[in-house]
Amino acid sequence: MRRGRDLLRRIPRAGRMCFLVALVNSVVWGLIVPPFHVPDENAHFSYAQYLAETGKPPPEGAGAPYSAQENTALAALSFFAVIGDPQMRGVITPTENRTLQAELRQRLSPLSGGGSTSTTNEPPLYYALAAVPYWISPSHNILGRLAFMRLLSALLAAGTALAVFLFLRELVPRWPWAWTLGALMVAFQPMVGFISAGVQGDNLLFLTSALTFWLLTRAYQRGLSEKRAIAIGAVTAAGILSKLTFLSLVPGIALAVLLLGWRDLDRGRVRAVRLVAIAAATALIPIVAYGILNLTAWHRGSFLAGGTAGAAGSALPSGQHVTLRESLDYIWELYLPRLPFMHREYFPGGYPLRTLWLDGSIGHFGWLDYGFPGWVYRLGEWLLVPFGALAAISVFRLRAQVRRWLPLFATFAVMALGLLVAIGYAGIRYQLSTGNGFAQARYLFPLLCLYGLFTVLVARGAGRRWAPVLAAALFMLAMAHNLFAETLTISRYYG
Amino acid sequence: MAQLTRQERPKLPRVLRQSEARTGARRGRSTTRAVRLVLAAGTLLILGVLALEMSPSAPRTAGSNRVQPQAFSLFPAGGQTVCQGIEGLPYDAGRVSVLIGTYGRVRPPVQMKFLGADGGLVAQAAAGRGPQGYVVMPLRRVSRAPAGSVCLRIAAGPKVALGGEVVSALPGGARLDGKPQPGDMTIFYYRPHNETWWQLLPVLDQRFGWGKAPFFGSWTLLFVVALVVLVWAAALRLAVVEFR
Numbered sequence: 004m005r006r007g008r009d010l011l012r013r014i015p016r017a018g019r020m021c022f023l024v025a026l027v028n029s030v031v032w033g034l035i036v037p038p039f040h041v042p043d044e045n046a047h048f049s050y051a052q053y054l055a056e057t058g059k060p061p062p063e064g065a066g067a068p069y070s071a072q073e074n075t076a077l078a079a080l081s082f083f084a085v086i087g088d089p090q091m092r093g094v095i096t097p098t099e100n101r102t103l104q105a106e107l108r109q110r111l112s113p114l115s116g117g118g119s120t121s122t123t124n125e126p127p128l129y130y131a132l133a134a135v136p137y138w139i140s141p142s143h144n145i146l147g148r149l150a151f152m153r154l155l156s157a158l159l160a161a162g163t164a165l166a167v168f169l170f171l172r173e174l175v176p177r178w179p180w181a182w183t184l185g186a187l188m189v190a191f192q193p194m195v196g197f198i199s200a201g202v203q204g205d206n207l208l209f210l211t212s213a214l215t216f217w218l219l220t221r222a223y224q225r226g227l228s229e230k231r232a233i234a235i236g237a238v239t240a241a242g243i244l245s246k247l248t249f250l251s252l253v254p255g256i257a258l259a260v261l262l263l264g265w266r267d268l269d270r271g272r273v274r275a276v277r278l279v280a281i282a283a284a285t286a287l288i289p290i291v292a293y294g295i296l297n298l299t300a301w302h303r304g305s306f307l308a309g310g311t312a313g314a315a316g317s318a319l320p321s322g323q324h325v326t327l328r329e330s331l332d333y334i335w336e337l338y339l340p341r342l343p344f345m346h347r348e349y350f351p352g353g354y355p356l357r358t359l360w361l362d363g364s365i366g367h368f369g370w371l372d373y374g375f376p377g378w379v380y381r382l383g384e385w386l387l388v389p390f391g392a393l394a395a396i397s398v399f400r401l402r403a404q405v406r407r408w409l410p411l412f413a414t415f416a417v418m419a420l421g422l423l424v425a426i427g428y429a430g431i432r433y434q435l436s437t438g439n440g441f442a443q444a445r446y447l448f449p450l451l452c453l454y455g456l457f458t459v460l461v462a463r464g465a466g467r468r469w470a471p472v473l474a475a476a477l478f479m480l481a482m483a484h485n486l487f488a489e490t491l492t493i494s495r496y497y498g
Numbered sequence: 499m500a501q502l503t504r505q506e507r508p509k510l511p512r513v514l515r516q517s518e519a520r521t522g523a524r525r526g527r528s529t530t531r532a533v534r535l536v537l538a539a540g541t542l543l544i545l546g547v548l549a550l551e552m553s554p555s556a557p558r559t560a561g562s563n564r565v566q567p568q569a570f571s572l573f574p575a576g577g578q579t580v581c582q583g584i585e586g587l588p589y590d591a592g593r594v595s596v597l598i599g600t601y602g603r604v605r606p607p608v609q610m611k612f613l614g615a616d617g618g619l620v621a622q623a624a625a626g627r628g629p630q631g632y633v634v635m636p637l638r639r640v641s642r643a644p645a646g647s648v649c650l651r652i653a654a655g656p657k658v659a660l661g662g663e664v665v666s667a668l669p670g671g672a673r674l675d676g677k678p679q680p681g682d683m684t685i686f687y688y689r690p691h692n693e694t695w696w697q698l699l700p701v702l703d704q705r706f707g708w709g710k711a712p713f714f715g716s717w718t719l720l721f722v723v724a725l726v727v728l729v730w731a732a733a734l735r736l737a738v739v740e741f742r
Contacts, residue, residue, distance in 0.1 A: 017736060017739070017740050020732060020736045021736070023732065024729055024732050024733045024736065027725055027728060027729045027732075028729050030725065031722055031725045031726055031729065034718060034721070034722050034725075035722060037709055037710070038709070038710065080709060081564045084564040084565070084566060084667075087566070088566045088567070088568075090559075090562070090567070090686065091562055091564065091566060092559060092561055092562065093709045094708045094709030095559075095560075095561055095588075095705045095708060095709070096560075096561055096588045096589055096590075096708075097589065097704075097708070098586055098588075098589070099561075099708070099709070100708035100709060103708075103709060104712055107712075142711060142712070142713060144711055144712055146710055146711035146712075147711035147712065147713060149711070150710070150711045150714075179740060180740050180741045180742060182740075183736060183737070183740040183741070184740075184741070187733060187736070187737070191733075468525055469529070469532075471529055471533050471741040471742055472529060472532045472533055472536055472741075474533075474737075474741050475532075475533045475536040475537050475540070475737055475741050476536050476540070478537075478733075478737050478741070479536065479537065479540030479541070479543075479544070480540075482540070482544065482730070482733065483540070483543075483544045483547075486548070486726070487547075487548075487551075489726070490548070490551070493702065493706075494695075497702050497705040497706055498558060498559065498695070498698065498702065
């Protein structure tokens with residue numbers, strides 16, 4: 004207890020404040036967004052409910068994916084009529100609310116058959132954590148439980164903002180304004196707020212990714228110790244056990260740990276090898292245990308419960324196979340302009356860097372069914388030009404310092420590249436199987452630390468003296484962005 | 499970062515060091531002033547824009563029959579009547595809207611009747627000739643009884659197409675002159691008059707407590723506003739202290 008308090012005291016007051024601000028902001032989002040309206044929240048809730056009720060993850064069989072309780076709630080909320088059409092509203096009359104509450108008062112089973120949904124092949128860590136507020140919720144009403152479970156996501160989002168703060172503190176220890184700026188920019192990023200509003204496994208992925216960036220930077224700055232090796236391994240394991248997307252970061256993390264070990268060679272070869280082995284073992288043991296449980300106790304089909312099969316297999320339901328060249332073309336076009344020899348145009352609707360990643364980060368809310376007026380996205384695109392220029396000026400001015408960090412940033416680049424490739428690799432299979440687009444801007448949020456760093460570089464581009472002033476301007480922009488995203492959401496669901 | 503360490507820094511004469519410190523402090527003060535100015539101006543600007551955003555008067559929704567306008571789903575000819583089940587009329591509905599396509603021709607007059615379970619008239623709406631698209635009609639209530647069905651009569655004229663869903667999901671599916679149809683029509687309801695967001699605030703306050711866990715109520719929106727004010731105050735204070 005005292006140890007925990009000591010650890011807390013070692014976080015600067017500004018960091019603790021950033022945590023609280025992010026927490027309350029996420030709670031606000033959680034109160035604004037109606038139940039189940041965060042993408043896939045119905046599936047995430049279903050997983051958590053199954054785990055809370057049975058103590059094990061869903062078997063992914065042919066059973067019913069949702070409990071009678073959840074099905075009734077979704078029907079009474081007119082959930083499927085509301086998603087996808089911004090003109091539709093959920094429960095907005097007293098009669099509808101009375102009907103909903105009467106339906107929820109029925110004694111319906113909270114147990115589903117654990118059938119397949121978009122989340123059931125994911126590992127259970129987030130859902131095991133979500134089971135705690137499910138159990139301790141004083142209300143046994145499904146929407147009451149959901150409201151309490153949403154608080155967990157708010158906590159995780161606040162933790163992510165704090166991790167960004169700590170990451171920047173390691174990276175730029177002499178610029179305290181920068182730590183706060185990066186953390187607040189993440190806390191007030193409206194898509195982060197929107198995702199943190201719901202029962203959504205991505206929130207733990209964002210936190211574990213941000214913690215990984217922080218721990219690697221800390222170890223690079225201060226040297227690899229036994230405690231730091233264990234922490235890096237533990238966070239890596241937690242990341243993989245939260246969402247398998249984290250696997251795409253693992254090559255970069257492994258490279259970073261090897262780099263840290265190599266830098267430690269002068270303190271003894273055996274010591275360096277031991278520390279790297281500790282990090283690897285700490286990461287591997289829980290994952291192997293999870294795999295064995297999948298195969299033996301939980302009977303989930305395979306070591307990773309089929310979690311990578313859909314994303315990594317080359318066969319489509321139609322019997323066709325996705326070739327390596329098609330995958331590479333798709334991955335390229337997902338982020339960069341199509342080259343003349345790429346004969347297939349995968350994104351005829353527009354250049355994904357703009358329409359998907361940038362506009363999506365500015366805000367594609369709900370089940371991708373509402374957003375800002377068009378001029379907001381155009382303004383965002385225009386703002387990116389001076390922001391990019393300012394960040395480039397910063398990097399140039401700070402080139403001597405950047406050189407020192409270059410090896411670590413090379414491993415971060417591998418992590419980022421791994422994520423981009425994984426999104427594309429899974430994306431082409433999904434798109435060719437279903438005809439629907441796959442990627443969403445939130446898939447890049449495991450890199451939120453780099454977003455925080457980008458905003459710091461933009462502010463620092465104004466020079467040492469004016470950097471805090473530009474930081475204040477960026478912060479106000481983020482506050483406005485967040486506030487108007489919240490009012491937009493209120494008008495979408497209640498107006 | 500790459501600033502010189504204490505040992506590496508050349509020793510300056512005391513007077514020069516004091517002068518450097520004074521200049522630094524002056525610069526620090528002017529930076530702090532500029533930061534405060536940006537935060538104050540930014541806050542005022544945001545509040546101003548928010549106030550402006552909430553001021554325009556426009557139609558505000560009172561709900562719908564939960565049928566998405568995905569496609570044209572019913573095709574009555576002039577003189578025909580489409581009837582379908584509904585789950586009551588929203589308490590604050592003062593206008594009703596349906597999507598009517600006419601293949602480019604002038605839309606014939608239409609009349610809507612909302613009927614109770616006993617077949618008695620609950621409310622009605624009508625519109626004269628006009629262009630195709632969403633037809634918004636003022637709704638006149640004649641009874642407080644709950645409506646169980648709605649009938650849309652197309653006056654004599656060319657065939658029209660009604661927007662809705664092609665596969666019926668409603669318990670009392672649509673019927674065209676009594677014949678069951680595969681799809682349903684979408685009905686949107688609007689409040690009686692155009693309103694600003696300011697005028698709608700009491701309604702938003704009510705709606706915010708509905709469709710959630712039973713312990714939420716009409717206090718929820720006020721609570722959210724209080725939390726937003728708290729977040730803003732804390733974040734601005736943090737920025738004032740840290741951005742220097």
